[in-house]
Amino acid sequence: MKMTGAQIVFESLTREGVNVIFGIPGGAILPLYQTLPEYPNLRHILTRHEQGAAHAADGYARVTGKVGVAFGTSGPGATNLVTGIACAQMDSIPTVFITGQVGRAAIGKDAFQETDIAGITLPITKHNYLVMNASEIAYTIKEAFYLARTGRPGPVLVDIPKDVFVEQAEFEYPETVDLPHYNVQPAIKTEALKQAAALIKDAKRPLILAGHGVIISHAYNELRELAEKTGIPVITTLLGISSFPSNHPLCVGMPGMHGMAYASLAIDEADLLLGLGMRFDDRVTGDLKTFAPNAKIIHVEVDPSEINKNKHATVPLVGDLKTVLQKLLPHVQPKTHPDWVKRIDVLKKEHPPVRSIAANGMRPQAILQTLSKETKGQHVIVTGVGQHQMWAAQHSTFVNPNSFITSGGLGAMGFEVPAAMGAQVGRPDATVWSICGDGGFQMTMSELATIVENNIPVKFAIFNNGFLGMVRQWQDIFYKKSYVATNYTRNPDFVKLAEAFGMPGRRVARQEDVLPAIREAMAHNGPMLLDFMIPQEENVFPFIPAGQSTAQLMEEPVEDLAHGG
Amino acid sequence: MAAEYKTIVSLVRDRPGVLTRIASMFRRRNFNIISLAVGQSETKGLSRMTFVVDGDDATIDQVIKQLRKLIDVVSVEPIGDRTMVARELALIRVTATSATRSEITQIAEIFRANVIDVAPDSLIIEVTGDEDKVQSLKSLLESFGVREMIRTGRVAMERGLALDSRRNGKTTIPQA
Numbered sequence: 001m002k003m004t005g006a007q008i009v010f011e012s013l014t015r016e017g018v019n020v021i022f023g024i025p026g027g028a029i030l031p032l033y034q035t036l037p038e039y040p041n042l043r044h045i046l047t048r049h050e051q052g053a054a055h056a057a058d059g060y061a062r063v064t065g066k067v068g069v070a071f072g073t074s075g076p077g078a079t080n081l082v083t084g085i086a087c088a089q090m091d092s093i094p095t096v097f098i099t100g101q102v103g104r105a106a107i108g109k110d111a112f113q114e115t116d117i118a119g120i121t122l123p124i125t126k127h128n129y130l131v132m133n134a135s136e137i138a139y140t141i142k143e144a145f146y147l148a149r150t151g152r153p154g155p156v157l158v159d160i161p162k163d164v165f166v167e168q169a170e171f172e173y174p175e176t177v178d179l180p181h182y183n184v185q186p187a188i189k190t191e192a193l194k195q196a197a198a199l200i201k202d203a204k205r206p207l208i209l210a211g212h213g214v215i216i217s218h219a220y221n222e223l224r225e226l227a228e229k230t231g232i233p234v235i236t237t238l239l240g241i242s243s244f245p246s247n248h249p250l251c252v253g254m255p256g257m258h259g260m261a262y263a264s265l266a267i268d269e270a271d272l273l274l275g276l277g278m279r280f281d282d283r284v285t286g287d288l289k290t291f292a293p294n295a296k297i298i299h300v301e302v303d304p305s306e307i308n309k310n311k312h313a314t315v316p317l318v319g320d321l322k323t324v325l326q327k328l329l330p331h332v333q334p335k336t337h338p339d340w341v342k343r344i345d346v347l348k349k350e351h352p353p354v355r356s357i358a359a360n361g362m363r364p365q366a367i368l369q370t371l372s373k374e375t376k377g378q379h380v381i382v383t384g385v386g387q388h389q390m391w392a393a394q395h396s397t398f399v400n401p402n403s404f405i406t407s408g409g410l411g412a413m414g415f416e417v418p419a420a421m422g423a424q425v426g427r428p429d430a431t432v433w434s435i436c437g438d439g440g441f442q443m444t445m446s447e448l449a450t451i452v453e454n455n456i457p458v459k460f461a462i463f464n465n466g467f468l469g470m471v472r473q474w475q476d477i478f479y480k481k482s483y484v485a486t487n488y489t490r491n492p493d494f495v496k497l498a499e500a501f502g503m504p505g506r507r508v509a510r511q512e513d514v515l516p517a518i519r520e521a522m523a524h525n526g527p528m529l530l531d532f533m534i535p536q537e538e539n540v541f542p543f544i545p546a547g548q549s550t551a552q553l554m555e556e557p558v559e560d561l562a563h564g565g
Numbered sequence: 566m567a568a569e570y571k572t573i574v575s576l577v578r579d580r581p582g583v584l585t586r587i588a589s590m591f592r593r594r595n596f597n598i599i600s601l602a603v604g605q606s607e608t609k610g611l612s613r614m615t616f617v618v619d620g621d622d623a624t625i626d627q628v629i630k631q632l633r634k635l636i637d638v639v640s641v642e643p644i645g646d647r648t649m650v651a652r653e654l655a656l657i658r659v660t661a662t663s664a665t666r667s668e669i670t671q672i673a674e675i676f677r678a679n680v681i682d683v684a685p686d687s688l689i690i691e692v693t694g695d696e697d698k699v700q701s702l703k704s705l706l707e708s709f710g711v712r713e714m715i716r717t718g719r720v721a722m723e724r725g726l727a728l729d730s731r732r733n734g735k736t737t738i739p740q741a
């Protein structure tokens with residue numbers, strides 16, 4: 001059947017199971033938007049900024065496991081998507097971005113609002129396309145979605161010139177893609193599985209390092225079965241948080257720069273590491289030379305280029321994590337490690353995450369613990385980037401799989417508001433809490449308008465320290481407290497701002513008001529904002545400075561405890 | 566420290582932007598390309614590229630894996646130094662007078678190089694061979710005055726049928 005390019009785009013999106021799109025129109029993409037009313041089943045959420053649309057699509061994809069979709073017009077619309085695209089790339093989030101481009105005849109002529117967005121996004125997409133004929137749209141979208149969601153997932157961008165949207169072409173949706181050399185499911189060698197099982201059998205102090213791959217491949221049950229069958233304690237990376245219940249007796253927590261000291265110290269003593277869907281990122285390993293000095297490594301990864309990239313793997317297993325674990329499980333023998341688990345418990349007692357919380361008024365750690373207690377860990381937590389992100393990772397409870405959403409790889413401030421919006425759209429029944437920095441919040445707070453307009457009931461908790469806190473912490477420790485350009489001496493009144501945007505807000509400045517405020521926000525039927533006035537110079541501990549080893553680990557100094565409030 | 570060069574031959578889809586895509590990956594990953602030669606392959610729609618890359622074994626391993634990850638890249642094969650046939654073409658414009666012309670021509674003959682253009686004060690010499698041969702000829706010609714030189718970079722094939730037979734039916738990403 002003959003259709004316009006724009007109709008073909010929507011028909012194709014429908015075939016791919018898309019039901020929500022985030023975006024902002026503009027001249028070049030207008031022919032596409034004007035066709036939208038013909039597809040009433042597609043919900044379009046008009047954001048206030050394309051970065052908001054991109055992070056929202058990302059947040060939506062993370063919670064649902066589906067492909068998130070965002071639209072932007074040519075030029076500035078497309079470039080505004082860039083941070084969100086880079087974020088999705090670093091964290092392997094299945095997303096498809098569709099951008100309008102100037103008409104074919106104008107390409108390359110520096111036309112109004114022309115940018116080579118395919119060129120710009122080359123290094124930050126899994127793949128991208130400039131579609132020059134309406135007849136190519138259906139296949140391109142088919143391939144884009146296939147690439148976005150298979151193998152190691154990631155963002156794919158499809159750039160379509162304005163006149164291609166109105167060109168007519170025959171529509172037939174392809175059933176398959178023609179990518180013979182793109183192999184999503186490499187064969188798993190039984191030999192390697194046996195070697196891995198043998199290493200597991202012989203290990204005295206093994207540890208599982210569970211990463212984002214567990215969540216992406218939905219391998220929660222397999223991870224749990226492996227841990228329980230072999231008695232191996234589980235450490236989760238930042239993006240691996242909520243891949244394993246944090247209240248499970250074998251859960252050790254997060255290692256690395258701001259990880260739990262005992263988790264990092266346990267890695268020092270381990271004789272076997274099972275890296276599951278993780279990539280030995282520098283925030284986890286610190287100095288590679290001293291990382292896990294005594295451990296053999298079994299590395300299970302879907303992306304072959306991650307094998308031996310940072311850390312040599314004794315036994316590499318390339319493939320989808322869930323499939324690999326299903327094949328590995330029958331080979332491993334039941335075991336327990338009572339001495340090793342006891343040793344980790346000793347480390348836990350010697351290195352508590354925070355030495356004292358009770359006495360200190362508005363400490364962020366306590367606020368987060370209160371929040372988790374109140375929700376019983378039945379929440380989805382979305383964070384920005386900075387100190388609040390690390391506190392949220394350290395002091396929240398995650399009972400449900402895939403309930404911690406954060407910009408791990410890119411570390412994009414401004415993620416917290418739009419990604420929480422996308423997450424709530426994807427999981428309407430979940431209690432979504434956006435844990436915000438006062439800095440990051442101000443980068444994308446315009447999306448509060450979108451949230452109110454669409455009645456998306458996210459609860460916002462600003463951890464307001466009046467500083468770009470994490471940077472201030474580095475200045476504190478490495479630059480003798482020379483706080484250059486990190487102090488917001490006159491933040492806006494976030495409560496009034498919330499009200500201006502159309503949602504209730506509360507300032508919480510006293511410890512006794514924390515719990516009532518959280519309860520009020522949860523009881524409120526709609527979005528609400530809490531502005532927690534936390535101590536200005538609170539630091540995140542433990543802290544292993546960049547590139548250093550656990551020998552340089554800093555824990556909370558005792559003198560801080562006296563005036564923590 | 567001796568430089569470690571490795572030759573990698575890759576088959577890529579002949580599409581707009583493929584070269585940029587590959588170059589972009591090299592830049593982003595901080596890999597160092599010594600030379601890159603591209604041309605059509607025996608198959609319509611596929612081009613063959615020869616990369617010479619500088620780096621230790623771990624770097625080369627990463628180059629190969631990162632290349633394989635690109636959607637437009639169909640195959641990537643490292644070629645061992647001992648099993649490789651490698652050539653490059655160079656054009657060298659050398660200063661020549663009536664007094665030196667025959668001497669230069671003789672040197673060219675020894676290298677099985679051809680004189681392909683003669684001007685009153687210069688010659689253009691075409692030479693094919695491995696990099697050492699090209700380099701030696703250039704050094705010898707330097708005393709006459711090398712005014713301009715262009716080299717294609719290395720093109721390489723594995724001896725025998727190895728590469729072809731390996732490619733046929735085996736375009737999967739092998740285990741690490």
Ligand SMILES: Cc1ncc(C[n+]2csc(CCOP(=O)(O)OP(=O)(O)O)c2C)c(N)n1
Nearest residue numbers: 386387388411413437438439440468469470
């Ligand atoms: C877009 C962006 N710009 C700059 C940075 C560098 N940066 C990392 S953490 C941080 C401070 C974050 O401040 P805030 O959002 O208030 O959170 P806090 O650390 O105070 O909890 C900055 C500026 C970043 N990660 N992202």
